[in-house]
Amino acid sequence: LKRITVAPSNAADDVYDVVVGSGVLETLPELLREAVAAPRFALICDSNVAPLWGGSVRNSVNASGARVDLLVFDAGEASKNRETWAVLSDALLERGVGRDACVLALGGGVCCDLAGFVAATFMRGIACIQIPTSLLAMIDASIGGKTGINVPQGKNLIGAFLSPRMVIVDPAVLETLPDEELRAGLSEAVKHGAISDESYFDWIAENAEQILKRDAAALERLVVRSIEIKTAVVAADPRESGMRATLNFGHTLGHGIEKVLGYRMAHGHAVAIGMALEAALGEALGITSSGTAARIRTVLETLGLPHDLPPEVDPAALIAATSTDKKSRASRVRYALLERPGTIARTSTGSWTHEVTPESVLHLLPHASA
């Protein structure tokens, strides 16, 4: 069992623990009592997670002496929208859930973000505890207080920050995670190594087989180290005003690819391609040491993750998708770039991100169109 305390630099009230360990869910009643004095819990999960873990978590909360309401939404990224948010919020209101209640977000990244946004906006914010069940949610979405929903204009464009009261991570639940989702999570683990810990980056490459076989010790080590990296960055920059942007490595082009493909590609796969491309971009700009992109492609390949831009992604459309300002398709965009695996490159003025022209990106893409 490992406890990692997150103490965001801007708010003493928002300190919380990430509790990680195989089997830690068996101590859920005690953990809940420690984290929050709530007489009532709203357990939110999707239709895939509900039959797997919903019942046992509900029983655990009951055992702690608190009342619990289970709310289930349709599994899938398509549910992460204003409508599901409104339906869940209304369900809490209809059941008389009050300000002293606590939301339990049990599930993958969609549930973390969606249930978190319900908590963040319910009566101006109520307590929330994250219980991530996917690797991606364990090492990324559940930590850092980002909550939100998607809108037709893009992903996560509507949302709020709400620090959870506790994050409870039990790698044992990864047993039921589909292979593709495990792989998608590993993409973020590679990113953690790439931006801040070369030895971790190498460890992932060397232990890919154990990790993909779901060796319990290997998975736990991976989850713990990734959470350590993510929490350190989040604590230093809770509101994403500086250093937190380093977590966007691979995500500027990754998000663009997702958008161009209408979100049919898994987030982790898009980020994998994004990392390979952004490493090559850094090399082309003379910011990233040569050979970095090759090392990233190798580890991605070992993990069964993609690293090449799919032919159906039009480069011009990708460039447009990376810009939030629709009226300036040719605007410069800021990228988090590596110095080498394990080290992020800062600009000469100390910025964590680099302004890159669309031409530099286009130049790099395999089949640039006019």
Next chain:
Amino acid sequence: LKRITVAPSNAADDVYDVVVGSGVLETLPELLREAVAAPRFALICDSNVAPLWGGSVRNSVNASGARVDLLVFDAGEASKNRETWAVLSDALLERGVGRDACVLALGGGVCCDLAGFVAATFMRGIACIQIPTSLLAMIDASIGGKTGINVPQGKNLIGAFLSPRMVIVDPAVLETLPDEELRAGLSEAVKHGAISDESYFDWIAENAEQILKRDAAALERLVVRSIEIKTAVVAADPRESGMRATLNFGHTLGHGIEKVLGYRMAHGHAVAIGMALEAALGEALGITSSGTAARIRTVLETLGLPHDLPPEVDPAALIAATSTDKKSRASRVRYALLERPGTIARTSTGSWTHEVTPESVLHLLPHASA
């Protein structure tokens, strides 16, 4: 010109100034530059305020060198809902407004809350500056970071906290405020005196005529003193976990009355009746010194505000409306009660609010039904 700095006790980042003074809007470009480094502003106001102040504020922002988009929504409490929030948010996205932009909430309480909620949930929260144009918004809604919308289950049940970067209060704009809205704001000013400053409470009573005639000096003094009281309470308890509950004096029954009447009564009028009833409730419980309710009724009468429960409000319905838990209509509810005008009564255990049985409240109401 007066500057009142609000430094919420929980977050060093969230310090902001309330700048008050007749004609202060003329210095808007400088104030904006001081408050926020935003290249772009989203000016949000309703269809009543837009023709009065929208153009001059827009020109001021332009004069500061920033780009400004003016977004207008239909005036009225009915607009303070999820749909208008979504339409405004989508408009910002469609125009390519980014995270470095700042929302300017120009208007009354509805605009403060609605535009504030747009800012609080746009890309996980962007900067917001409040420019209140009604008395109620100047001394209440614009200060303290409460933002939110109404849902069929009740008012302000969905929302978030977002400290503004600055609140800019120009009492000169009260010239165009309808009489009924001026009166509604005065109800909150009476509350400020009642919960924390007897001499201010008495000053309002003695200067009612000047205030209602909109004497500039009297209005400015009232606005400044009320803001001082509100900001002091908010700074001590930004997240409404304790002392801030004292601002709810008159509001527990006030909100209930609004709800029973389907929100056809002005908020300030409902609060006026709520204060008179809650003072009488405190007296009946032996918590409030006798004569307090009479003094409150007198000042309300002098200001042309109501203090009696309208006959169309069914007492049982009012009791039910004060409870958020629909399944426990008979549950006890916590009230902020006075010791005497100018002093809030704390419980023997130090709580700022008192648990009251529905019977105690029913007993007090003029025409209790079975």
